[in-house]
Structure formats: structure tokens, C-alpha cells
Amino acid sequence: MSSPATIWGGQYRGATLGFFGLAFMVAYSFAAVTTAMPAAARELDGLPLYGLAFGITMATSIVSMTLAAHWIDRSGPQMPLLAGVGIYVLGMFLSAWAPTMELLVAARALTGFGSGLDGVALYVGIARVFPAHLRPKMFGALAAAWLLPSIVGPALSGVVTDHFGWRWVFGTVPVLAIAAVALLLRGSRGSGMNVAGEDAVPRTTAMPGSRWSARLWWKPAWAVVASASVLMLGDATTLVQPWWPAQLGAAVVLLAVAVNVLLPRGMWRAAHGLPSLILMRGLMGTGFTIADVYLPLFMIDQRGLPAWLAGLSLTVGGITWAVGAWLAGRGTLRPGQSLRWGAAFMLFGMLVAALVLIPGWPVWIAWVGWAAAGFGIGVAYPTQSVVVLGESAPSEQGANASALQLSETLLTATMLAVVGAVFAALLGLGEAGYAMAFGVACALGLGTLLVSRRAAAGQA
Structure with a gap:
């Protein structure tokens, strides 16, 4: 029997909807949170921490992306994906209930950590579920999943923020996540989502120089250094603190070393x-x-x-x-x-x-x-x-x-x-x-x- 020519065929429809739904969730939450965050900062009297509320998510995702690499290659993408979505949802839920801006920033750190796990696992999951000739179509569908939220997300979240409050914006994301995960788990049964890389289908083309992951056990520590360096760099470039030149120099040096460790040679x-x-x-x-x-x-x-x-x-x-x-x-x-x-x-x-x-x-x-x-x-x-x-x-x-x-x-x-x-x-x-x-x-x-x-x- 010839393989299906479309990601919307019966064999792949559930997985397609699940992956699409997860990408849609991330896109919607990005657009919605960006719109709602000014209201949250004003209500919580946290405008000085406004930039950190965004920067912290990028910093913590650096750490979880590195952890995801080791975890996925040894156990398959399913558990890291579920863990990433779970942590992401927890971060959004805690954000919705945060009584202070400091706790909102901490919740945003959890959200970033979850998105790092989720993002890497999503890519590998597509490789495990779909045959090679369907993967370009699935990645194309992910782009479409980002399109609608980018158009209607800001307006919709603005209406919700104005009429119900910014907390409701954060609280809607978990509903989307749970529905998408349920569809994905059902649609990807028996696909190798929970199979370690060593046991998966062997590759057909060699990738020279891809053995850079041999030292993955100590890469997470350098990811923490890179994450801290990004935050230090962002703070130093505000030129507010009298010691900003020293902080800037330290951030640049640490970041340069960490990047050299985390990314492939050459x-x-x-x-x-x-x-x-x-x-x-x-x-x-x-x-x-x-x-x-x-x-x-x-x-x-x-x-x-x-x-x-x-x-x-x-x-x-x-x-x-x-x-x-x-x-x-x-x-x-x-x-x-x-x-x-x-x-x-x-x-x-x-x-x-x-x-x-x-x-x-x-x-x-x-x-x-x-x-x-x-x-x-x-x-x-x-x-x-x-x-x-x-x-x-x-x-x-x-x-x-x-x-x-x-x-x-x-x-x-x-x-x-x-x-x-x-x-x-x-x-x-x-x-x-x-x-x-x-x-x-x-x-x-x-x-x-x-x-x-x-x-x-x-x-x-």
C-alpha cells in the first residue's frame, strides 16, 4: 500500500491537529501576553520589571532546550513534550493568579522553561511521526498555525483585557494546550514518539560533524551560564548601574565561551x-x-x-x-x-x-x-x-x-x-x-x- 500523500490523511490527521494545536497555543499566548502585559504591569505596580518579564522566558528556555536535547535522544520526544506543555501550562496558570510582579516574573520563568522543552520536542516529534516526504507539509502547517493568532490575537486579547482583565488572557492558554495534547497523543500512537533515538528508524543520510552532542551531560551547566549572561547583558546595556562596564564585559566573555560550548563546532x-x-x-x-x-x-x-x-x-x-x-x-x-x-x-x-x-x-x-x-x-x-x-x-x-x-x-x-x-x-x-x-x-x-x-x- 502506498503511503498517504497528505498530512490530513486518516493515519496522520490526529497528529497533525495535535502539532498544529500546540503551535497555535504558543502563537496565541505570545500575541495575547504581549498585549496584556502592560495592564498586568500597571495593576501590579511592576513597570520596572516589565522588560524582565519578557527576557526571563528567553533565558530559561535556553536551559531547557539544552536539557531537552539529552532527554529526547535517550527516551524519545513524547515525555519531554508532555513535561514541557505541563510546565508551560503551570507557568501560565500561576501568571494568571500572581499577586505581585515579582511572582509574575517567576511564573514567566516557568513558562519559558516549558516552551524550551516543548519547542525541541515538537520538532523531533514531527520527524518521528511523519515520513520524510510529509515533513515539509507539516512544517508549512506550523507556519499557518502562527498566522491566525498574529492577526486576531492582539485584538482579541485586548478586548478580553479591557472587559474581563488581563488574568483571563493568561488563563485561556491551558485550555488550548490540554485539547492539543489530547489530540496529539491519540493521533501519534505507535509512531515512535516514546522510543529512544537508538531504537528509532535508522537514518538514510549521514550528517558530518553532528557528533558535537557527545558532551551533553555538562552542556546544561553551560546553558545556565549562557542564560545568566543574557540577563546580565540586558541589564548592563541599560547603563543604569555604575558598574555596568564591568558587568557588560563579564557578560560578553561568559556568553562567548558558553555559545562555543553549546553550539556545534565550525x-x-x-x-x-x-x-x-x-x-x-x-x-x-x-x-x-x-x-x-x-x-x-x-x-x-x-x-x-x-x-x-x-x-x-x-x-x-x-x-x-x-x-x-x-x-x-x-x-x-x-x-x-x-x-x-x-x-x-x-x-x-x-x-x-x-x-x-x-x-x-x-x-x-x-x-x-x-x-x-x-x-x-x-x-x-x-x-x-x-x-x-x-x-x-x-x-x-x-x-x-x-x-x-x-x-x-x-x-x-x-x-x-x-x-x-x-x-x-x-x-x-x-x-x-x-x-x-x-x-x-x-x-x-x-x-x-x-x-x-x-x-x-x-x-x-
């Missing part, structure tokens, strides 16, 4: 295979995020647009991201083409969007550019995941999926802190801060394009 020189794919993910995700953060702010601050219209770029980019992921999932482009063309479209879109910085240029040019950038990352982003998982041994899928996400998380957290500090120093100089932010984003986009050529080498 990544910074874009070695062929896994290292170049890992580096490409970090550069691409970070460049896109920086521009995504500062573009709406520029529209409001310098062009005087209302918030809903300034955020149109995010909606447009989300839609074209989903279109690009759908195209990549159809197999119309070969993996090597998806990586190169996706990087080229993203850089082109960033450069076009940056034209809005020039006085006299219409604001719609930014939306046109961001449509192209979103399409580009939509084409390349899921392809990176498909290639890494497809060319990893089952016993290394957790480690390699973890590295893919660690690269993006570490680089994004670091660059957002640095760019934010420079941007703050340039306040009062008109558009200089925005030019700097877009310049950094475009430089990362150029780096992505250059690395994509090595990442695409050898791909059919």
Missing part, C-alpha cells in the same frame, strides 16, 4: 552541513526579529501612524510567511533553492522596507518590502528544520533540533539587548536610531544570504 566559519544550517537559522531569525520590532515603532514615532495601522506590516509579513511555508511544503522548490531564494527574498524585502526611512517616501513601501521579507523567511525557515532533521541520526535529532533553536534564541537575545542599548543612546537624534537598527537587520540579512550558499551545498 558554526562560526559556516562549515558545510549542520554548522552552516545552524548559523543560517540564527542570522535569519535575528535579522528578521530586529526589523520586525523597530518597523512598527518607527511608523508610530516618526510617521505618526495609529498603532493598528503601524502594525499592518506584521500582519502582511505573517501572511506572506505562511504563503512561503506553504510553497516550501509543496516541494515546488528543491531544498537548496528554498534556502538560497528564501534568504535573497528576505534581504531584498528588508532593503525595500528600509526605504521608508528616507523622507518623502510613502509608508506603503515598508509593507511591500515586509511582504517580500516575510515570504523569504517563510520559504527558508521550515526548510532548515526539514533538512536538519532529515539528515540527523535518530539518536542525534534532539541535539540537532536543540542547536537549531539555541542558535536563534541566543543570537536574538544578545542582539536585541545591544541594539536596544544603542537605540536608547541615539534617542533625540531623529531617525538615527532607526537607521542603526535597520542597518544591523540588513547586515544580518546579508550574512544569511552568504551563509545560505554553503547551507544549500549538497542539497538536492
Whole structure:
């Protein structure tokens, strides 16, 4: 009997709905919490801790991503996935009941820890449940799962916050999580979700240099160092404390050492295979995020647009991201083409969007550019995941999926802190801060394009 040609076939429908539901939960909670957090900070008198409430989730996810790699490769992705969702739900529940901002930040730390486990296990789970020819379609569906919350999530959570209170926003996420997990467990029975990597189906393609996970037992300790360094860096770049230069130096040194331990050897020189794919993910995700953060702010601050219209770029980019992921999932482009063309479209879109910085240029040019950038990352982003998982041994899928996400998380957290500090120093100089932010984003986009050529080498 021939294998099903669609992820929505009877054999895979339940698992597809489960994975889709979990991705939708994370996307919805991200959009909803971002909208509700200002109200929470005001009610709890915690505006000084507002930034930490977001930064702490990224920091704790670094630790759990590293733990997930070891756990998944030795027991399969099912238990880490369940544990991650459980911790995530607990963090959201505690956030909804937090009486002080300090406890809300602590609950957010739990949420970040759970999302790190969940994110890595989700990737490996897809590799265990779906055959290779269906994985691109499933990763394309994950992009669609992010689309709807990015469009309606902020508005919906804003209505809930205004009429019922911010606590109800946090309290709705556990319902989505429980329903998604139930569907996933039922739909993935007998698929190898709870089988250790050594016992899973053997790989078909070797991945040179992927033995970097041999020292996983001591990597979690370095993940804690990296997590603390990210928080130290964010605090030092505010320039508030008199000892900030020493703190900044210590954070940079510790982070550099930790990154060298946590990520595969040869990544910074874009070695062929896994290292170049890992580096490409970090550069691409970070460049896109920086521009995504500062573009709406520029529209409001310098062009005087209302918030809903300034955020149109995010909606447009989300839609074209989903279109690009759908195209990549159809197999119309070969993996090597998806990586190169996706990087080229993203850089082109960033450069076009940056034209809005020039006085006299219409604001719609930014939306046109961001449509192209979103399409580009939509084409390349899921392809990176498909290639890494497809060319990893089952016993290394957790480690390699973890590295893919660690690269993006570490680089994004670091660059957002640095760019934010420079941007703050340039306040009062008109558009200089925005030019700097877009310049950094475009430089990362150029780096992505250059690395994509090595990442695409050898791909059919």
C-alpha cells in the first residue's frame, strides 16, 4: 500500500491537529501576553520589571532546550513534550493568579522553561511521526498555525483585557494546550514518539560533524551560564548601574565561551552541513526579529501612524510567511533553492522596507518590502528544520533540533539587548536610531544570504 500523500490523511490527521494545536497555543499566548502585559504591569505596580518579564522566558528556555536535547535522544520526544506543555501550562496558570510582579516574573520563568522543552520536542516529534516526504507539509502547517493568532490575537486579547482583565488572557492558554495534547497523543500512537533515538528508524543520510552532542551531560551547566549572561547583558546595556562596564564585559566573555560550548563546532566559519544550517537559522531569525520590532515603532514615532495601522506590516509579513511555508511544503522548490531564494527574498524585502526611512517616501513601501521579507523567511525557515532533521541520526535529532533553536534564541537575545542599548543612546537624534537598527537587520540579512550558499551545498 502506498503511503498517504497528505498530512490530513486518516493515519496522520490526529497528529497533525495535535502539532498544529500546540503551535497555535504558543502563537496565541505570545500575541495575547504581549498585549496584556502592560495592564498586568500597571495593576501590579511592576513597570520596572516589565522588560524582565519578557527576557526571563528567553533565558530559561535556553536551559531547557539544552536539557531537552539529552532527554529526547535517550527516551524519545513524547515525555519531554508532555513535561514541557505541563510546565508551560503551570507557568501560565500561576501568571494568571500572581499577586505581585515579582511572582509574575517567576511564573514567566516557568513558562519559558516549558516552551524550551516543548519547542525541541515538537520538532523531533514531527520527524518521528511523519515520513520524510510529509515533513515539509507539516512544517508549512506550523507556519499557518502562527498566522491566525498574529492577526486576531492582539485584538482579541485586548478586548478580553479591557472587559474581563488581563488574568483571563493568561488563563485561556491551558485550555488550548490540554485539547492539543489530547489530540496529539491519540493521533501519534505507535509512531515512535516514546522510543529512544537508538531504537528509532535508522537514518538514510549521514550528517558530518553532528557528533558535537557527545558532551551533553555538562552542556546544561553551560546553558545556565549562557542564560545568566543574557540577563546580565540586558541589564548592563541599560547603563543604569555604575558598574555596568564591568558587568557588560563579564557578560560578553561568559556568553562567548558558553555559545562555543553549546553550539556545534565550525558554526562560526559556516562549515558545510549542520554548522552552516545552524548559523543560517540564527542570522535569519535575528535579522528578521530586529526589523520586525523597530518597523512598527518607527511608523508610530516618526510617521505618526495609529498603532493598528503601524502594525499592518506584521500582519502582511505573517501572511506572506505562511504563503512561503506553504510553497516550501509543496516541494515546488528543491531544498537548496528554498534556502538560497528564501534568504535573497528576505534581504531584498528588508532593503525595500528600509526605504521608508528616507523622507518623502510613502509608508506603503515598508509593507511591500515586509511582504517580500516575510515570504523569504517563510520559504527558508521550515526548510532548515526539514533538512536538519532529515539528515540527523535518530539518536542525534534532539541535539540537532536543540542547536537549531539555541542558535536563534541566543543570537536574538544578545542582539536585541545591544541594539536596544544603542537605540536608547541615539534617542533625540531623529531617525538615527532607526537607521542603526535597520542597518544591523540588513547586515544580518546579508550574512544569511552568504551563509545560505554553503547551507544549500549538497542539497538536492
